[in-house]
Amino acid sequence: MLVSLDVVSLFTRVPIREAMEGVRELFSPDISDLFQHVLTTTYFKWNNTIFEQKEGVAMGSPLSPVIANFYMERFEDVALSSAVMKPTCWLRYVDDTFVIWSHGKDELDRFLTHINSIHKNIQFTMETENNNKLPFLDVLVSRREDGTLGHCVYRKPTHTDRYLHKDSNHHPRQKRAVLKTLFVRANRICEPAAIKDELAHLTNVFQANGFSEHEIKRAFHIRRDTPAPRQEPTRSTAFLPYVEDVTDRIERLLRRHNVKTVFKPTHQVSDLLRSVKDARDPLSTAGVYKIPCSCGSAYIGTTKRSISTRIKEHQRNCRLGHTDKSAVAEHAFEERIHNINFNDTQVLSRTTHYYPRLNREAIEIFKHPFNFNRKEEGIKINRLWHPVLEKVTRGPSSPSEYITAYHQPITAQVDELTSATTSLNAVLEKVTRRPSASSPSEYSTACHQPIVEELTSATTSLNTRNSLETASVAVKVFPWKLRPRH
Numbered sequence: 001m002l003v004s005l006d007v008v009s010l011f012t013r014v015p016i017r018e019a020m021e022g023v024r025e026l027f028s029p030d031i032s033d034l035f036q037h038v039l040t041t042t043y044f045k046w047n048n049t050i051f052e053q054k055e056g057v058a059m060g061s062p063l064s065p066v067i068a069n070f071y072m073e074r075f076e077d078v079a080l081s082s083a084v085m086k087p088t089c090w091l092r093y094v095d096d097t098f099v100i101w102s103h104g105k106d107e108l109d110r111f112l113t114h115i116n117s118i119h120k121n122i123q124f125t126m127e128t129e130n131n132n133k134l135p136f137l138d139v140l141v142s143r144r145e146d147g148t149l150g151h152c153v154y155r156k157p158t159h160t161d162r163y164l165h166k167d168s169n170h171h172p173r174q175k176r177a178v179l180k181t182l183f184v185r186a187n188r189i190c191e192p193a194a195i196k197d198e199l200a201h202l203t204n205v206f207q208a209n210g211f212s213e214h215e216i217k218r219a220f221h222i223r224r225d226t227p228a229p230r231q232e233p234t235r236s237t238a239f240l241p242y243v244e245d246v247t248d249r250i251e252r253l254l255r256r257h258n259v260k261t262v263f264k265p266t267h268q269v270s271d272l273l274r275s276v277k278d279a280r281d282p283l284s285t286a287g288v289y290k291i292p293c294s295c296g297s298a299y300i301g302t303t304k305r306s307i308s309t310r311i312k313e314h315q316r317n318c319r320l321g322h323t324d325k326s327a328v329a330e331h332a333f334e335e336r337i338h339n340i341n342f343n344d345t346q347v348l349s350r351t352t353h354y355y356p357r358l359n360r361e362a363i364e365i366f367k368h369p370f371n372f373n374r375k376e377e378g379i380k381i382n383r384l385w386h387p388v389l390e391k392v393t394r395g396p397s398s399p400s401e402y403i404t405a406y407h408q409p410i411t412a413q414v415d416e417l418t419s420a421t422t423s424l425n426a427v428l429e430k431v432t433r434r435p436s437a438s439s440p441s442e443y444s445t446a447c448h449q450p451i452v453e454e455l456t457s458a459t460t461s462l463n464t465r466n467s468l469e470t471a472s473v474a475v476k477v478f479p480w481k482l483r484p485r486h
């Protein structure tokens with residue numbers, strides 16, 4: 001009998017203490033302490049109250065699947081060795097397990113009760129074969145008359161067969177990648193007898209998603225025996241919004257300088273939706289801000305800490321007359337009367353990364369010619385960008401009836417160009433290797449990040465083992481013969 005077992009909400013229920021015992025057996029005390037630190041300091045805020053996660057691992061952390069797997073490895077050792085009747089085959093991928101059972105239904109129920117009694121947090125749900133078929137991960141396993149197993153691609157009943165549409169504003173390479181990925185999956189998962197149907201299905205689906213027969217055929221044509229050409233190591237990567245005929249040309253320019261380009265979609269549906277998380281105080285983040293003055297001028301600044309903290313420093317410098325420490329204080333102490341309106345501080349951007357933030361500041365300073373920033377502060381925008389920025393920041397000076405018509409496209413253009421400029425400037429900066437900008441301390445605002453990365457690399461070898469297990473589950477195990485049923 002084909003059976004699949006699934007642990008209910010594994011990540012949020014992994015017992016940390018037991019999981020740490022496994023970690024300490026595998027790693028040096030130093031690394032284990034880092035694990036302990038990361039696993040026991042997960043906090044979140046809800047309804048203005050800060051909570052600590054006491055059980056389980058954080059959803060979305062790269063460490064979580066690794067920890068969950070450490071725990072499950074020990075768990076299954078105990079569960080299987082203490083079971084009276086054991087499965088013929090037990091193949092687990094994190095929380096999903098593929099089982100072949102040959103002791104009948106009653107014994108199977110007893111086995112389920114047994115593994116559910118080992119730890120109160122680890123509860124399995126069970127699914128048994130239906131019409132000799134059982135879905136496991138994205139493979140549909142079927143049992144043939146002679147006891148061998150067949151396998152093909154599994155889609156959930158709710159699957160809509162909707163993929164990236166041909167007309168979507170994405171780089172053609174990304175669209176081709178979707179076609180290729182599904183083609184490769186068909187070849188990896190399907191047994192030879194099932195491939196023809198799967199490819200016919202994919203062809204129909206892609207046609208429904210706007211692709212021509214020619215495009216589909218071309219995507220399916222993969223020379224699988226020739227290895228991918230050796231790529232020169234690139235000097236840097238640029239992240240650009242995909243704007244047809246604009247950023248793909250920039251890509252070609254960059255490629256000549258051995259800089260790789262990654263295209264990001266400009267607008268996504270998720271951008272239009274409200275976040276489900278509690279709104280944060282806009283001043284509590286890092287970013288670019290603007291402090292207005294009663295004289296009509298303004299100060300544009302940026303900080304990697306919270307904007308409110310930086311504002312308090314400006315206020316303090318104004319109070320104490322530290323004109324050398326703050327351009328805002330210097331302005332406040334000029335001959336004319338200047339009332340700095342700290343309460344009207346605007347957040348212009350919540351960009352936290354170093355280069356995007358500095359470039360955004362430079363663009364905002366450019367957009368606000370009436371500012372009292374010190375000229376030597378911040379980075380300079382390459383002159384090449386000036387005509388573009390001038391064109392898009394001039395704004396609608398026309399009568400009000402034109403404003404609605406003009407405003408929108410201009411804002412959209414500014415947004416696009418802002419991020420295009422930011423990314424490209426970042427690349428140019430990196431390529432020219434300015435020494436002032438690469439000190440590690442500037443990047444270490446979040447203390448967790450480096451630790452998590454450290455741990456991720458420490459566990460890579462173990463991850464490789466896990467993914468090999470997955471691969472074998474998904475592809476290689478199915479030609480096994482089953483013992484005929486009595």
Ligand SMILES: [Zn+2]
Pocket residue numbers: 293294295296297331337338339
């Ligand atoms: Zn002023």
